[in-house]
Amino acid sequence: MDIFYPIQLFADWLTYSVFEIIPKTLLASAVNFFIFDTIKIILLLFVIIFAVSIIRSFLPPEKIRNILSHEKKYVGNILASLLGIITPFCSCSAVPLFLGFVQAGVPLGTTFSFLVASPMINEVALVMLLGMFGWKIALIYIISGLLIAIFSGMIIEKMDVRNLVEEFALNGNGKNLNLPELNWEQRLKYAKTYTLDIVKKVWLYVVIGVGLGAWIHGYVPADFLAQYAGSDKWYAVPLAVLVGMPLYSNAAGVIPLVGALTEKGVAMGTALAFMMAVTALSLPEFLILKKVMKVKLIFIFASVVGVGIIFTGYLFNWILN
Numbered sequence: 001m002d003i004f005y006p007i008q009l010f011a012d013w014l015t016y017s018v019f020e021i022i023p024k025t026l027l028a029s030a031v032n033f034f035i036f037d038t039i040k041i042i043l044l045l046f047v048i049i050f051a052v053s054i055i056r057s058f059l060p061p062e063k064i065r066n067i068l069s070h071e072k073k074y075v076g077n078i079l080a081s082l083l084g085i086i087t088p089f090c091s092c093s094a095v096p097l098f099l100g101f102v103q104a105g106v107p108l109g110t111t112f113s114f115l116v117a118s119p120m121i122n123e124v125a126l127v128m129l130l131g132m133f134g135w136k137i138a139l140i141y142i143i144s145g146l147l148i149a150i151f152s153g154m155i156i157e158k159m160d161v162r163n164l165v166e167e168f169a170l171n172g173n174g175k176n177l178n179l180p181e182l183n184w185e186q187r188l189k190y191a192k193t194y195t196l197d198i199v200k201k202v203w204l205y206v207v208i209g210v211g212l213g214a215w216i217h218g219y220v221p222a223d224f225l226a227q228y229a230g231s232d233k234w235y236a237v238p239l240a241v242l243v244g245m246p247l248y249s250n251a252a253g254v255i256p257l258v259g260a261l262t263e264k265g266v267a268m269g270t271a272l273a274f275m276m277a278v279t280a281l282s283l284p285e286f287l288i289l290k291k292v293m294k295v296k297l298i299f300i301f302a303s304v305v306g307v308g309i310i311f312t313g314y315l316f317n318w319i320l321n
Contacts, residue, residue, distance in 0.1 A: 004040050004131075011036040030218025037132070037210045037256060042203060044127040049198050053191040057182055074154060076110035081149035084117025085126075085142070102165065102292075109157025116305055117149035120280040128255040133262075141272060144315070148276075148308035155304050164297035206256070213260030236270045237313035241306055244277030254278050269316025276309045 011032050015021050021028045101111040121142055129138040182190065258271040286298050 004036075007039050007043075008036055010039070026218045028218075030214045033218065034210055034214035037213065037259075038207060040131050041128055041206050041210065041256070042199065044131045045199055045202070045206075046195060048127045048130075050191050050195045053194040054187055057187040057190050074150075076107060077113040077150045077153040077157075080110045080114035080153065081117040081146045084114050084149060085121045085146075107157060108162060108165070109153040109155075111153075112156045112301060113149045113153030115301075116152050116280055117145065120149065120276055121145040125255065125275075125279065132255065132259040137268070140316070140319070144312045145276070148305065148312060152301075152304045152308055156300065159300065161297050161300060164294045164300075166292050166294070209254060209256035213256040216257075216260035216264060233267075236267065237273050237317070238310050240270050240274035240313065241277040241281075241309055244274045245281045245302075245306075267317045268320050269313040269318075272316055273309050273313030276312070277306070280305060280309070 014035055015028055015032045016023055019031065021031055101114070102108065126138060126142065129141055254275050258275050261271045262268050281302055286302065289298055289301075
């Protein structure tokens with residue numbers, strides 16, 4: 001039996017018995033979709049974020065810097081991308097993270113691999129993709145996101161762009177603080193606090209995103225959007241990336257919309273390219289990073305990652321077509 005079946009029963013009970021909405025109507029379809037997806041996603045957020053935060057408690061920033069400063073070429077890019085999955089990165093933490101890594105002697109390419117992976121592949125994105133599309137889509141998404149992060153960092157490292165980083169950012173002593181190890185009681189307390197904090201921050205995005213998705217699910221005619229964003233439209237993927245870049249949201253707000261769009265015929269690769277652009281290439285992030293790097297480097301970073309996202313979108317469409 002589907003593990004989400006009890007939630008579906010509850011959604012059906014609320015929709016048809018409590019709210020007394022006539023079955024098989026547009027309103028019933030939208031309301032049922034909204035109740036089911038909202039409850040399912042929030043429950044998954046609690047479970048998976050708690051588990052990820054336990055893992056994160058073993059990886060304070062100082063330890064991460066030591067791991068990323070790997071002597072072997074390109075190993076750091078792989079490690080940085082993997083660490084990005086369980087380490088949150090957003091515009092508010094862009095400057096201290098960038099400064100901390102660069103001043104600790106972490107190569108620029110490795111740092112950029114981390115900066116790409118962390119917003120693009122985080123626990124919220126994983127939870128929501130898993131809940132809405134299943135483990136296969138979630139796995140393909142993680143692998144593609146990791147590859148984009150790894151190769152983006154490698155390319156930027158090859159370009160030797162150190163001169164495009166602000167001088168003050170390069171003048172660090174490279175020393176790390178020795179923080180005390182946490183015991184299990186402290187780890188569980190940290191996980192509980194962190195989970196509640198994240199859910200408090202994203203629940204409204206979940207409700208708004210699922211609400212938009214529910215409206216599309218119930219009221220947008222079948223195949224209407226496929227006319228403009230189907231897998232047969234060559235321009236759909238790059239257009240989705242360009243549209244997504246100016247937007248400011250996180251996975252909690254954009255993935256429910258992705259789910260509704262794909263239901264209405266938008267190609268999966270196109271929808272995921274849009275999501276990647278929103279989460280990994282947001283303008284607010286660039287404005288913060290401008291404090292520590294020159295505009296040319298931001299442009300290079302956005303171009304390399306953008307090309308990777310477009311390629312991934314086309315690849316998704318080809319694989320899933």
